[in-house]
Amino acid sequence: MTVERCIRILAGFVVMLSLALGVEGSPIFVNQWFLALTAFAGFNLFQSGITGFCPPAFLFRKLGIPDGGGHCGSGKCQ
Template structure:
């Protein structure tokens, strides 16, 4: 698994988790969903992704999107 796939998988898991938490716990977790979406949007334009930095420090090899 490379860094790009790890970041996309993490974003997908966090999005699904926020939907489940919204349904079962509180509608306020929609703010978490919005935060995830905004972070993905800014990463698309700036190339800066905090999750990519963490995964890179964990030793996951770089992909083409996050070098």
């Protein structure tokens, strides 16, 4: 598992959890303000794509998770 993959997993988890907690039809609905967490995750992904700055990447590297080293140009993301 690489840093890039962990970031995708974390972002997907945050979006799904915040939707489950913020949408009124959900069985675990708490408050609509949890939808702000969805917006924050989207904004963080957007700015990370532009600037290359991603705070969770620092955390994952400190935890010893290796960088990918590969690229998606070949069609096989690592």
